[in-house]
Amino acid sequence: MKIAPRFMAIIVLLIVFGGIIVSAAFDQWVTTTTKEPVKFKDGEFAGQYNPADIRGSYTFGDVSRLFNIPIEDLAGAYHLPESDPAAVALKTLEDRFIEYDVDLGTSSIRLFTALYTGLPFDLTAQDSYLLPEGAEVLKEKANLTPEQLEYVNSHVAGVALTVEPTIQPTSDPATGVNAASTLVATKSAVTRTLQGPGTGSGIPDLEHTPTDRLVSGRTTFKNLLDWGVKPEDFLTTTSYEMPSANILVKDWATAKGLSFPTLKTQLQILVDAAK
Amino acid sequence: MTISVPVQKPTRSRKANWIRGWVQLFFFVLITLIAVNHTLAETGKDIPFLSSVSLHALCPFGGVVTLYQFITTGTFVQKVHQSSLILMIIGLVLAIFAGPVFCGWVCPLGTFQEWIAKLGKKIFKRRYNHFVPAKIDRVLRYLRYVMLISVIYMTAKSLTLVFADIDPYYALFNFWTSEVAIGGVIVLVVTMLASFFIERPWCKYACPYGALQGLFNFVRVAKLRRNIPTCINCKVCDKACPMNIEVSTASIVRNHQCISCMECTSDAHCPVPATIDFVIRGSK
Numbered sequence: 001m002k003i004a005p006r007f008m009a010i011i012v013l014l015i016v017f018g019g020i021i022v023s024a025a026f027d028q029w030v031t032t033t034t035k036e037p038v039k040f041k042d043g044e045f046a047g048q049y050n051p052a053d054i055r056g057s058y059t060f061g062d063v064s065r066l067f068n069i070p071i072e073d074l075a076g077a078y079h080l081p082e083s084d085p086a087a088v089a090l091k092t093l094e095d096r097f098i099e100y101d102v103d104l105g106t107s108s109i110r111l112f113t114a115l116y117t118g119l120p121f122d123l124t125a126q127d128s129y130l131l132p133e134g135a136e137v138l139k140e141k142a143n144l145t146p147e148q149l150e151y152v153n154s155h156v157a158g159v160a161l162t163v164e165p166t167i168q169p170t171s172d173p174a175t176g177v178n179a180a181s182t183l184v185a186t187k188s189a190v191t192r193t194l195q196g197p198g199t200g201s202g203i204p205d206l207e208h209t210p211t212d213r214l215v216s217g218r219t220t221f222k223n224l225l226d227w228g229v230k231p232e233d234f235l236t237t238t239s240y241e242m243p244s245a246n247i248l249v250k251d252w253a254t255a256k257g258l259s260f261p262t263l264k265t266q267l268q269i270l271v272d273a274a275k
Numbered sequence: 276m277t278i279s280v281p282v283q284k285p286t287r288s289r290k291a292n293w294i295r296g297w298v299q300l301f302f303f304v305l306i307t308l309i310a311v312n313h314t315l316a317e318t319g320k321d322i323p324f325l326s327s328v329s330l331h332a333l334c335p336f337g338g339v340v341t342l343y344q345f346i347t348t349g350t351f352v353q354k355v356h357q358s359s360l361i362l363m364i365i366g367l368v369l370a371i372f373a374g375p376v377f378c379g380w381v382c383p384l385g386t387f388q389e390w391i392a393k394l395g396k397k398i399f400k401r402r403y404n405h406f407v408p409a410k411i412d413r414v415l416r417y418l419r420y421v422m423l424i425s426v427i428y429m430t431a432k433s434l435t436l437v438f439a440d441i442d443p444y445y446a447l448f449n450f451w452t453s454e455v456a457i458g459g460v461i462v463l464v465v466t467m468l469a470s471f472f473i474e475r476p477w478c479k480y481a482c483p484y485g486a487l488q489g490l491f492n493f494v495r496v497a498k499l500r501r502n503i504p505t506c507i508n509c510k511v512c513d514k515a516c517p518m519n520i521e522v523s524t525a526s527i528v529r530n531h532q533c534i535s536c537m538e539c540t541s542d543a544h545c546p547v548p549a550t551i552d553f554v555i556r557g558s559k
């Protein structure tokens with residue numbers, strides 16, 4: 001059978017659009033990560049997106065687009081990297097601000113967005129916190145009510161926030177590992193003023209020692225080794241030698257200038273492969 | 276021993292393959308409108324009833340580069356969506372059917388290069404598309420496989436869409452936005468300039484998706500066959516081929532660079548009816 005150009009044109013259009021239609025019919029034609037919060041149904045704000053429904057899978061770019069907040073304001077409020085702040089996913093915040101002992105994850109963005117845009121938000125629903133810079137942005141750009149202002153002032157993270165960890169030597173001091181990394185901290189005795197993001201303590205928090213083979217901001221290199229990750233695989237993946245076992249992976253990545261979210265995903269693949 | 280073939284005058288002259296031009300124009304306009312709508316959507320002024328998705332979601336090559344991550348972790352490389360995988364499958368079906376039909380009929384970057392080629396042909400006439408010495412040209416044509424392998428490897432290693440940094444297709448439809456990478460713009464400008472001398476330079480020497488599609492020319496169901504007894508050896512098909520393939524010496528064209536554009540066929544440039552056509556295996 002000969003294929004004439006006209007027949008070829010029909011085949012092309014049929015296969016391209018037919019394929020799209022069929023995949024759409026089976027809900028497989030997905031062109032975005034469905035990033036649309038629910039909308040307010042009634043009242044003054046009917047039809048507008050509800051900040052309470054912002055999800056961790058959104059990026060700052062999504063929040064900026066959906067709620068019309070300049071990306072510069074979000075970047076300033078959350079210490080986002082200068083290159084492509086819009087691409088940062090909200091779910092990475094918790095790990096970025098692990099040093100703070102309050103919730104600085106997606107719920108913080110919900111709070112910030114609601115206050116910035118003036119959209120309704122239940123301040124009593126969850127105790128959410130802001131970075132000092134975020135609070136400043138709100139005071140400067142948002143029309144805060146006295147009640148909201150009071151809430152903001154009392155929910156700024158990292159200001160003279162102290163916890164009291166106990167420091168004990170590890171059971172095997174002969175390992176030769178650097179002194180700071182052989183300390184085990186628990187939050188009960190020694191006062192430690194929390195630092196800003198990116199100034200990681202290097203002290204693994206054994207209260208949160210991960211056991212579920214999930215790479216997170218609390219994962220140490222020892223965890224990786226325990227989970228079966230081989231130093232040579234680590235070297236192939238990252239082009240770096242695997243460092244001392246008790247160092248937090250996140251702190252190491254920050255010191256090397258590597259993107260922790262990217263590294264985390266790479267390491268998770270190694271951990272999963274080592275099962 | 277040479278076989279003598281009765282030489283005939285070409286029986287009729289044919290118009291170029293006009294329907295392909297319309298299909299290409301259709302896809303070019305569609306993608307342009309979607310790209311513009313994507314920008315408008317960011318300010319809430321998008322055109323209703325027209326998709327405003329990111330072009331990353333409409334690129335079948337995104338499906339190829341995300342495949343490793345999708346199989347190993349069930350997730351997509353940053354910026355790539357499930358629609359890219361669907362388009363990759365659609366491109367695959369077309370390629371199994373008749374080779375790189377996507378390149379010859381759909382890809383807006385290919386179309387854009389062909390439009391510049393029309394100007395190049397006017398300027399350089401018969402010299403157009405014959406500037407690169409054959410020896411160098413032959414070697415350069417394998418560069419796109421190097422590109423394909425490195426892009427897939429680097430994406431799998433970094434889990435980011437590394438190709439976006441040099442992608443001229445994305446640059447062409449996003450040059451007015453801040454999303455475009457400077458590397459992409461440079462590659463696009465170089466491609467545009469080269470298109471004045473060479474037809475489809477990006478497709479010939481660099482396109483990783485074209486490289487992958489080209490492999491299907493060895494196995495495509497509809498084959499490009501030359502009917503040797505009726506061929507008058509006028510070499511019009513060779514001159515018509517944008518990819519400089521010597522169609523006139525093959526009985527079945529299996530060249531990895533063929534883009535299934537049908538320009539060489541008896542429905543387009545070949546002056547003898549039923550002499551070179553896409554035919555399904557076993558049929559005349």
Ligand code: SF4
Pocket residue numbers: 499515516517518519520522528532533534535536537538539540
């Ligand atoms: S051989 Fe024919 S179909 Fe293939 S690229 Fe050349 S002109 Fe187009």
Ligand code: SF4
Pocket residue numbers: 501505506507508509510511512513522523544545546547550551
């Ligand atoms: S197949 Fe090529 S060489 Fe043969 S008649 Fe057609 S155009 Fe001429």
